[in-house]
Amino acid sequence: MNLARHSISSTSPVLIFDARFDPDCRIFTTATQAGFAVYRTWPLQLLRKREITGGTLSAVVPLHTSSLLFLVGGGRSPRYPPNKVILWDDALAQEVAELEFREKVRGLACRRGWLAVALRRRVVVFQVGETVSRYGEWDTCDNPRGLLAIATAAYSTLLAIPGRQMGHIQLVHLPPCPPPQHIGPPPSTPPPRPPPAPTKHPVSIIAAHTTALSALSVPPSGQLLATTSTRGTLIRIWDTTTGKLVRELRRGTDKAVIYGVAFRPDEREVCVWSDKGTVHVFALTSASGVSNRQSTFSPLTPFIPLPKYFESEWSYAQYRIPSQSAHISLSAQPAKPPTADVVDEERCVVGWIRVAPEDQDEPGRAQTIEYQLIALTYTGGWYRLALPSSSASSSAPASARPGTPSARDPLSTSPPSVRTMSMPRPRSSSGSSFVARPDKGKERERDKEGKPGRECILREYRRFGRWDGWG
Numbered sequence: 171m172n173l174a175r176h177s178i179s180s181t182s183p184v185l186i187f188d189a190r191f192d193p194d195c196r197i198f199t200t201a202t203q204a205g206f207a208v209y210r211t212w213p214l215q216l217l218r219k220r221e222i223t224g225g226t227l228s229a230v231v232p233l234h235t236s237s238l239l240f241l242v243g244g245g246r247s248p249r250y251p252p253n254k255v256i257l258w259d260d261a262l263a264q265e266v267a268e269l270e271f272r273e274k275v276r277g278l279a280c281r282r283g284w285l286a287v288a289l290r291r292r293v294v295v296f297q298v299g300e301t302v303s304r305y306g307e308w309d310t311c312d313n314p315r316g317l318l319a320i321a322t323a324a325y326s327t328l329l330a331i332p333g334r335q336m337g338h339i340q341l342v343h344l345p346p347c348p349p350p351q352h353i354g355p356p357p358s359t360p361p362p363r364p365p366p367a368p369t370k371h372p373v374s375i376i377a378a379h380t381t382a383l384s385a386l387s388v389p390p391s392g393q394l395l396a397t398t399s400t401r402g403t404l405i406r407i408w409d410t411t412t413g414k415l416v417r418e419l420r421r422g423t424d425k426a427v428i429y430g431v432a433f434r435p436d437e438r439e440v441c442v443w444s445d446k447g448t449v450h451v452f453a454l455t456s457a458s459g460v461s462n463r464q465s466t467f468s469p470l471t472p473f474i475p476l477p478k479y480f481e482s483e484w485s486y487a488q489y490r491i492p493s494q495s496a497h498i499s500l501s502a503q504p505a506k507p508p509t510a511d512v513v514d515e516e517r518c519v520v521g522w523i524r525v526a527p528e529d530q531d532e533p534g535r536a537q538t539i540e541y542q543l544i545a546l547t548y549t550g551g552w553y554r555l556a557l558p559s560s561s562a563s564s565s566a567p568a569s570a571r572p573g574t575p576s577a578r579d580p581l582s583t584s585p586p587s588v589r590t591m592s593m594p595r596p597r598s599s600s601g602s603s604f605v606a607r608p609d610k611g612k613e614r615e616r617d618k619e620g621k622p623g624r625e626c627i628l629r630e631y632r633r634f635g636r637w638d639g640w641g
Contacts, residue, residue, distance in 0.1 A: 184550030184635040187245060191544075192232040193281065193322035193390060195521035198546060199239065200635050201227040206241075207635070208232065208260070211544055212523045214552055214632050218260060225249030231278045234322075234350070237261035238298075240285065242275050255287060257302070267302050277316020279329075281347050286329060288316040293331045295344065305344075311336050317383055321392025324349035325364045328392030328410055337379035339386070339397060341372065341410055373413035378406055389433035396433065396440060402426035405442055407454065419452045419462070420482035434522050434541055441543060442485075447493060447516040449545060450485035451557060451626065460557075462486050463624075487558050489626035491518055491547060517548045543626065546634075554630040 188201040191211065200207050203226055207219035228244020237260040243250030250256050252274045257267040269287065277288035284305075285296045290313060295305045310332040321328040329342040349362065379399035387396040394416065395408040402425050407417040419440075421428065427445040434440065438458040442450045453460045462483040493516065525540045545553040 184633070186546075186548040186550060186635050187226060188229045189519050189546045189548065189635075190229075190231065191519065191521040192234050194234065195523055195544065196235055197232060198521070198544075199230040199232050200546075201230045202635055206230045206239075208239075209634060211521065212525075212554065214634065216634075220260070220263070222249055228252070229275075229278060231280060233280050233298075234282065238266075240278055240280060242278065255285075257298070269296065269302065275316070276313060277318055279318045279320040281320050281322040281326075282350065283348060284320070284344060286318055286320055286331075288313060288318045288331070290314065293318055293329075295329070295342075306342075308340060308342060309334055310340070311338070312382075315384065317386045319386040319388045319395075321388050321390060322347060323390035323392070324362050326390065326392040328388055328395075330386050330388055330395055330410075332383055332386075333375055335377075336382055337377065337399065339376040339378050339383075339395065339408075341374050341376065341395075341413075343372065372411050376408055376413050378408065385428050385431050387431040387433065389437050390435065391437070394433065394437060396431040398428040398431065398442075400427075402428045402444060405431060405440070405452070407440070417452075417454060417483065420484055421450055422446075429517060430519060432520055432522060435524070436541075439541070441520055441522070443518055443520050443545070445516050447491045447518075449489045449491070449518075449520055449543065449555070449626070451487040451543075452483065452485050460486050485624075487624055487626050489543075489545070489553075489555050489628075491516070491545060491551070491553070518545050518551075520545045523554075542629065550633050550635040552630075552632040552634050553628060555626040556629050557626055558624060 185203055186200050187203075189198060191198045195211050197217065198209050198211055200209070205220045205222040206227060208217045209215065210217055225243060225247045226245035227241055227249055229240070229242040231240040231242075233239065239258045239260060241250065241256040241258050243252055243254070243256075250268075251270075253271045255269040255271075255275055255278065256265050257269075258264070259266045271287070271289060271294075273289055275287055276290060279286045279288075280298075283298055285298050285302075287294045287296070288310075291311070292307055292309050294307045297303050297305050308331060311334055313332050317332055319330045325346040327343040327346055329344055331340050331342065332338070333340045346364065376395070376397075378397040381399045381401055383397060384400050384402065385396070385398040388394065388410070393410060395410050397406050397408065398404070403421055403423060405419040405421060405428070406415060407419070408414065409416050419442075421442055421444065429443050429445065431440060431442050438453070438455050440452050440454055442452070453462050463486055464481075464483055521544050523542055523544055525542050540556070542557070543553075543555040545551075545555060547553075
């Protein structure tokens with residue numbers, strides 16, 4: 171009997187080549203073998219789709235919620251040359267312009283009226299209006315991931331790109347971003363005013379890491395910057411005005427590839443996701459109402475010279491994306507040809523949404539605005555996750571909800587404590603990292619006291635990206 175691991179789905183998995191949110195997480199775009207589509211993030215709804223023949227796309231970048239999209243060809247049979255950026259007007263359903271370079275396009279970032287293109291060793295910025303004009307160009311170190319981040323709020327100026335030295339960040343200040351133009355009756359709230367001019371010249375270089383960068387992210391205001399390295403254990407939060415380190419957060423102890431970091435719109439929390447298939451949520455300020463986990467040795471650091479590891483802050487909430495190939499199916503999927511495109515099922519992208527009171531599904535709950543997470547997997551999974559701090563009054567525990575990891579499954583290595591340091595730790599097969607067992611006694615005690623768990627709660631699960639309906 172063939173007991174190989176196969177997909178648990180009765181249909182072929184969806185192949186998502188690219189999925190990304192607009193800067194406000196109101197919509198997201200996906201690129202598949204059939205073309206690309208635009209969805210409303212919450213509630214999930216297919217807004218429009220476009221069939222593309224003759225090849226596939228590696229990136230579909232929305233310019234906020236406008237009809238303008240930036241397309242990049244990719245895959246084994248690219249629709250457009252990988253050294254071109256196509257400006258697509260979806261209202262006209264046609265290409266309106268193209269940008270051609272001498273090398274492959276590695277990454278894109280945009281805001282109202284601006285487009286930044288990351289190449290292997292430089293970043294080129296364009297102004298996008300009635301015409302497209304070149305604004306400037308900056309040299310970087312080797313940037314195969316195409317890392318760059320741009321602030322998108324009204325009057326923000328920041329563009330963060332890799333520096334000329336490995337692990338460094340260049341902070342480029344562009345002309346202020348124009349505020350959005352309202353269509354229809356004037357809004358009830360006055361438009362935001364431009365911020366006061368800085369009293370001193372902001373820093374231009376931040377020495378963030380000693381190894382190569384793996385992710386860059388800025389909030390809409392551009393006042394903070396999140397960086398990660400190829401080690402994948404630490405997330406560092408920087409003040410972009412002073413260049414000082416604000417927080418240092420620890421994802422785990424073993425190496426991982428961090429795919430992205432996303433700030434909550436009010437900049438009180440941040441979420442991180444990696445190739446481990448786990449989403450981590452950290453608090454940045456005490457105003458968020460929660461606190462990150464720390465080692466029991468951390469109060470001793472002012473008195474005893476302990477390694478910096480024991481001062482680390484660990485995520486206060488986590489969620490593991492269920493793997494589609496975690497179980498055995500009686501029907502094996504057909505073998506893929508060697509030229510077929512393969513999508514990593516552990517890969518995902520995460521964004522923040524605001525759930526209005528009328529959208530909350532618990533009538534007895536206090537009518538407050540709540541921030542939740544939307545996770546999109548590259549196999550077509552759509553997850554709406556509530557944070558444990560905002561779901562403490564929920565009647566069903568997180569382990570009882572479908573698709574939520576059980577309390578018996580360790581999500582990541584826990585912070586070191588006196589008890590865990592004195593107990594033998596089971597090592598993994600590689601011998602280079604360990605996985606600590608959760609303290610079952612503490613889990614039972616926490617349940618008795620009615621305290622919220624560390625796992626995010628799955629509120630809703632949907633599928634997207636399938637060709638037969640795209641939703």
